[in-house]
Each structure stands twice: as structure tokens, then as C-alpha cells.
Amino acid sequence: MLAAMPPPVPSPTPAPGAPRVRERGDACPGALRLHSADDGHLARLRLPAGRLTARQVEVLADAAEALGDGRISVTSRGNAELRGLADGCGAELAPLLAEAGLLPSPTHERVRNIVASPASGLDGLGAADVQLWARELDERLCAAPWAAGLSGRFLFVLDDGRGDVTGLGGDVTLVAVAPDAAHLHMGGRAVRVAAADAPRAALAAARAFLSAARAAGTGAWRVRELPEGHQADVRDVRKALAAEEVPEAVLPQGPPPAPGPLGPAALHVLAPLGRLTAGRLRALLPADEVRLTPWRGAVVAGTDPARLPALEAHGLITRPDSPWAGVSACTGRPGCAKSLADVRADAVPGRPGLPVHYSGCERRCGHPHGDWVDVLAAPGGGYLVDGASVPRTDLAPAVTTARTAPRTTR
Template sequence: MPPPVPSPTPAPGAPRVRERGDACPGALRLHAADDGNLARLRLPAGRLTARQVEVLADAAEALGDGRISVTSRGNAELRGLADGCGAELAPLLAEAGLLPSPTHERVRNIVASPASGLDGLGAADVQLWARELDERLCAAPWAAGLSGRFLFVLDDGRGDVTGLGGDVTLVAVDPRTAHLHMGGRAVRVAAADAPRAALAAARAFLSAARAAGTGAWRVRELPEGHGADARDVRDIRDVREALAAEEVPDPAPPQGPPPAPGPLGPAALHVLAPLGRLTAAQLRALLPADEVRLTPWRGAVVAGTDPARLPALEAHGLITRPDSPWAGVSACTGRPGCAKSLADVRADAVPGRPGLPVHYSGCERRCGHPHGDWVDVLAAPGGGYLVDGAPVPRTGLAPAVTTARTAPRTTR
């Protein structure tokens, strides 16, 4: 079956019209890549139980290429899957609780501050919001109509995930209050009702998308005159009247830094996956733990473990120190897994000295690039790369990337 034809890019000022549903892969809808099939598992707040860690590692070894890719939303991808393996993969995931709703598995896109509740920072434990929101999302039949790209972001007030481009963003203000952001507006909600309000906002988006008739996948794609914003939660019947009575200024808190690799309080730690990929052995090495939370920075927060384990995890090849030159370095799949890529970007990647995040892309789609300020290393036709737009031969990547990562932002 030929791949779906993408919708044409709209003219400047014209609304984008989506003539088909999104083609995002899922755990049940696999994507055919050059290195085999790909399955993407939505993990709300990146959360994995110890049992789920084992199942995911086993599935990667038995059915895939033995690795787990961590996405920029803290989800997990299995690559190199054989044709027909879906019949074996789905029961494994379902038995481990990784497929609570087959009809909703692609819409469980929930990012939450990964260290919330572990390090004493933040105004509320938004990991609890994530679990409630996921339960409500899976229980709402209409929510299956969201696209696989619609994103909920839950920030505990530290600002680490506010800049990740959420369609609906909740920010904890204090233990009893949150701000809900959508469509350039924000309203104050009770913290206890925050997950319900986030779901109501998503429902308001779907109503606006149907009225617009453009097939919008994201809030920002709604055409002028058909927008949805945070105030619309007041029009949803299953939200109490007092839930969102007060509009507040929209700007979310300034984006803060992600947690650095290393200890997170007395019983948790944070590590990064080299170039965003974990071997099955590296994933298992995170255990024992109460739970593992994959992060949007392509790492893992390990809760309920002794930070003294960090040297042992470094021996497994994981990034455990903030001064590691590989901290913040990511790459798309590249060759040979992606037919569109112009280079084997993972083999070519060099870290430079620590500084700004850097992302290696095999083509202009720049799949999986970070948010905020980052160094753009793009494969160029005929060999070589563009580092923030400047041509650089492959052999000159290390000094060019070091300069780009460490130069003052105003000179870049």
C-alpha cells in the first residue's frame, strides 16, 4: 500500500487543510521504515513500572533491533520489527498494562515534569495529574478522535516542560491552584480539577476543529475565526461552573532548565541515553526501582533507587554527569533506517564541549529536534553538514559544533 500523500503546505496566511487523519505510528499501527517496522508506545508522563521496563526490554530483543529509542515527548519506540510481529507485540504490551485502551493508544500524549514529587521542587506533584488525566482520556469515547500529535503538557511550576509546545498546558501555581493555557489564553483552575479541565479543553478543540472543517490536528492549526482557547472550558457541561471563572495573563513561566544528570534527592536519579537510544541491557540496568520515567530530553528519571548507583550506570554507557560532552546531544534515525536521510548521522555525531543542546538531522524535516535554543547540524547533499546554516565538512564537525554550543547566543 503506498504511503499517504501529505497535505500541501498552505500559502502564507491561508489555513492548513488536513485531508486525512495523521499517520503517526502507534503500538498497534506500525510504520514501515528502511530498517524494519517501527512501533511507538505512548507513555503518559514517561512512566514505566519495573515490570513494564522488563517487558519493553524483552520485546526490543525478541522482536526488534535490541534498542529502545526515547522520543522528544518521553515516549518509547521499538525499531527493526519484522512484518507480522504486531500479533505478538500487542499481547505482550497489553499484558504489561501498556495498552489500557486500544482505541486511544495513539492519543495518550502527556508530558509531565519528570522530577515532580521527587526532589522537593515544584508547586504540586503533577505526576498525579498525569495519571488521572490518562484515565479520563481513555474513558472518554470522543477523545479517540484527537490526533496522535495532540499534546498535553503538565508543568509543576519549575518551567522545565512549559516550552515543549503543548496544545493544552497546565502549570501548577501553588498546591491548590493551576493555570490552564490553550490558544493564547489562560484561566485559573483548582488543582484538584486540573486534569478534568485539561480534558475539557481538548474537547473544546475538537468542537472547534469540526466547525472549521479543516481537519486540524493541533490547536495552532485552527483557522482564524474558528480558534479554541482556555476560556472555552467554561462552556463544557461536565466542568463545574466555578472551575475556570477567572482569566489570567497567558504567558507561562519562563522555560527553566531540565534536570541535570545526577542525583535527584535522596532516592532518585536522572540519566541520559546516548543519542537518545537505550540498549535493552541499559534499560534493565535502571532497575531495581519503584518506577522509571522516560523524559523529553531522551533520558530517564529513576525513582526509588540509591543515587550511589550512578557510577555503575555510567559503566553501562549511560550519561550520568552534567559535564559530559554527550549531555544534550541527540540525533534523528538517519541512515540506514530512514530513506529520506542523507547521512548516517548517528555515526557522524560528535559532541563538542558541553553547552547548548545539539541535534543531528539527516534531512530538512529535522525529526525529533529539541525545543528552545539548540545547535542545528543538518546533513547536506553531496556530503558534509550545515552547522546552524554554515557549511562544514564532516571532518570539521567537532570544532564547529564546539563553537556553536559554547558561543554567546547573540553571536550565533
């Protein structure tokens, strides 16, 4: 049965230098615990590695049309959100998701936060196919009763060595460094593990975090929230798996795949402002599978890249030189009561360049990681573009300048 979430109660702001104390569990929505918004209820479906089978694509599109507003939002973790859900839709939504394999564990559904390099295994790049690791890690995660104690914000990141997802702020990050080896990073330390042990090592690291969080007594949701003296030690994994410490392991950094072809039988498209209509989602088929991405798009595996013009005709972003590539926005008005503006209606693309994110309030929900142009709705109208006040009518030139100007460190 779906349940509406209670309104979030903010944790007290800690004094400078004091550890943050979480006095409640996180309020992240899930597929069974909904968030109440101004446009109805919201359900967030965790999709490990963003993966959807062809049948799941159809089910998700049908659910959006029959129970929601007909659209699917792609999150910055490659998950899917259904909005505009009515009260009492649980009798239909939960069984529908479960039957399609989108709800394998009611007790663990909010902790299945696994991001993996979306093009892994498709374009010949990367040291290993981390999509396979993601599937094993998800199975192990759902099978471990203690793992249900993780926060809905705790994040596993699996990078195939190209560095496209290492910057997403994972609590536990696995990086393939060779076909038979991986580095596991947590809390500023790293160990080398066999590739065959990588999913098991990631789960062991998460358990080490929970042990450290219990010992700290601060209710930490993320590794970075652990107070000094209570850090989760990735070296515990070394003891369990005969791993060796990597003293100076550096996370690789690389760009996300550009919209367009990915090898001979795959392609990558972006969703305008991070939302897919049910029709656009269905347009990705036929395919072996669809992988939603942290860049609010989809990698389509097992399809002909010659389909790209047809997908562009459906309104999807298929070229890296599209001015809408890299443009995202929060929900804004009228869906969010905290928003000061209808940011999705006000959004303008600007010349291609840095990612740009439109936010209706200072929470900046869903903003990208790394360097990006911050467009924030201001009280009384207008926007702040990287802190500079800009009237709504002048957004286009201001955003173009910000996306293409040389940057200083933010």
C-alpha cells in the same frame, strides 16, 4: 492486530495567509499501527509522563530483543520506540504490551500524549506532584470515546511550576501555581482552576479544541493550526468548572533537571543519542518506577543515587559535564530512506553547552525545543552547522564552537 501504516500523503501547502487544510488524519505511528522504515517496522508506545513500572521495563527490554533490533529509542515527548520489527510480529507484540498494562485502550493508544515534569514529587521542588495529574488525565482520556478523535500529535503538558516542560509546545498546558491551584493555558489564554480539577479541566480544553476544529472544517491536528475566527476558547473551561480567567498569565521557563542525583532516592540519566539498549534499560532497575524524559533520558525513582557510577559504566550519561549531554540525532541511514547520511555514526559531542541535534534531512525529526545547534546533512556530503557548510571531518571543532558561542535569536 498490528497493521502497517500506509505511506504518508502530504497535505497541500496553503497559500500565504490561508489556513492549513488537513485532508487526512495524521500518520503518526502507534503501538498497533506501525511505520515501515528501511530497517523494518517501527512501533511507538505512548507512555503518559514517561512512566514505566519495573515490570514494564523488563517487558519493554524483552520485546526489543525478541522482536526488534534490541534497542529502545526515547522520543522528545518521553515516549518509547521499538525499531527493526519484522512483518507479522503483531501476534506477539500486541498481547505482550496489553498484558503489561502498556496498551490500556486500543482505540486511544495514539492520543495518550502526556508530558509531565519528570522529577515532580522526587526532589522537593515544584508546587504540586503533577505525576498524579498525569495518571488521572490518562484514565479520563481513555474513558472518553470522543477523545479518540484527537490527533496523534495533540499534546498535553503538565508542569509542576519549575518550568522544565512548558517550552515543549503543548496544545493544552497545565502549570501548578500553588498546592491547590493551577493555570490552564490554551491558544494564548489561561484560566485558574483548582488543583483537584486540573486533569478534568485539561480534558475539557481538548474537547473545546475538537469542537473548534469541527466548526473550522480544516481538519486541524493542533491548536495552533486553527484558523482565525475558530480558535479554541479556554474560557469554555471556565464555564464548566467555575474557573476564573487569568488575563496575563505567563508560562514559567526553567531548565531540565541535570543528569545526576534527584533528591535522596532518585536519579536522572541520559541515553546516548537518545537510544537505550535493552541491557541499559534493564540496568536502571531495581527501582520503584522509571520515567522516560523529553530530553531522551530516564528519571529513576526509588533508588540510591550512589548507583550513578555503575550506570556510567553501562554507557549512560550521568554527569552534566559530559560532552554527550544534550546531543541527539534522528534515525539517519540506514534506517531512514530520506536521510542523506549516517548521522548517528557521524555525531560528535563538542564541549558541553547548548543542545545539538543531528538531522539526516530537512524534516529534522526529533529536534529539541527552544535554542539548539542545528547540524544538518548536506547533499553531496558534509553538513550545515547552523547553516554554515562544514566538511564531515571538521564537525568536532564546528560543533564545539556552535555549542559554546554567544547566541543571537534564531
